[in-house]
Amino acid sequence: MDWFYAINNNRQGPVNPETLARLVSDGTITAETLVWRQGMAKWEPYGEVAAAEGLDVPGQGVDPDSAICAVDGKRYPKREMVEYEGRWISAGNRDVFFQRLREGVPLDTGSIVPGPYGYANFGRRFVAKLLDGFIVYVLNTVLQMLTMPLFASSFMRDPEAIFTYSIIIQLIGIVVGLSYGILFIRKFDATPGKLALGLKVLRANGDKLSIGRIIGRYFSEWLSGLILAIGYLMAAWDDEQRTLHDRICDTRVIKARA
Template sequence: MAQWYYSDYERNRHGPVAASDLAALHTGGQLDPATLVWREGMAQWQPWHTVMAEVLPETAHPAAARASFATASADTPAGAASDPYALAEPRSPYAPPMATVERAADVYLDGHVVHAGFWKRVAAYLIDSVIIGLLSVVVGGAIGGVIGVAFGFGGGLDSGTALAIQLIAQLASLLLTACYYGWFYASANQATPGKMAIGIKAVRSDGEGFGFWRGFGRYFAMILSGLILCIGFLMAAFTARKQTLHDMICDTVVVDQWAFTAHPDRQREELGTVAWVVLVLGGLLFVGMLLLMFAALAAVGAAGH
């Protein structure tokens, strides 16, 4: 029997539950038509109202089932007979008002989703790498300066102290980078500056955004993608939803900035001007570094003769 999962308004996922449990939640008015549900075999999470017929085949009025649920009247006698597949009774007009819980951001699952391809992600990564590199230089310099002043190393550092400063600076840079990704992924744009420039964003596999700690951890999963000969990154060119290894580990996807919104028609399959410019500049820089390296090796070889 298929196991179901569902997400509440706080974006907390619940499950696995049986179809009968979903039916009970539906009957009690606890499963809003817009609640996202998923079971094995679905490509992505779907609103409850689009799949309820699969769980509630006896629902007599599917059109009514798509309307908003209302909480049953508080004075309903206990043990009253009810149809297990019927909607909850409307609230009494004399009942006290209830506060409406709003989503932070609406997620639309009906439109086509453009997943960000390998080269779009490379372009975004190059931009973010430049920003992070500059921040790391500033932070590393500040740490070295503070330690030097604090311990009075104006006349120079011994090798052990220099190594310790370098280690502290590297750890600070690592944490700074993880915080960079976590902060921007948890923002309203769901994207780092590099991704924003390219027009893409990172979301959960059901289109919902994710918080700081998932973004923070995703950076370390990204390191793992690089440690295995960058195969984890290359997976984006071959997987169905263009996911990398770290996407699969963290249950994320990278999509167009207009995906899962009310305007899916604004998505772009093509790279775009910014991505092309960044990739060309990055390619030229890479070729230049290779030429310099070969020139240096040639000079060393000539000096050896």
């Protein structure tokens, strides 16, 4: 499984377990270096991860007759391993490794990236959503006030004008919401509310959201709200703090600062 590491808060990687071991050996990765791989809830110092998972410890000598397993990144004696095209696999991981080969799974692919500070928790996302909601509400209110005089004289003569006005108000709300998201997320990877809380919304592989995905995410939020807001509440117990619309659109909200 590939690893990411942070140098001066800049994400590096992905690197496979063998490369990670070499980086530890040459001093690029120290005990204090933050590292992360898929399955970890947040970035942690390499020294703590190494101690917990049996990985190479910085500054500690290694047995020359041992090697790093390409599957789990742990060091084993070579007599207990098999070599395949220059990669070493421990006996316990041999079936997993060759099963991946049979299935055509790439062995050196990138992973989901939460950033050096981890995923945004429910509370932080909730406050950011409140801020964004207030800003969008103010924008909608201003536009509604500007639009109302155009229909005021028609309300008394044509009752259907009220229905038409309500439809226009709904369309204005959609246009404002979409424009708000597209403008800020495309430029800053975050809406003003998320920027204020130090959050970013990205693809699972760390890429920026396309305009199409931003639009899809906007309408997916309707579904999150329609089911008694359970779609939003999912972020409170999901292992990657995802909401329903995050799952639908393959997005993650990460913390850009501590």
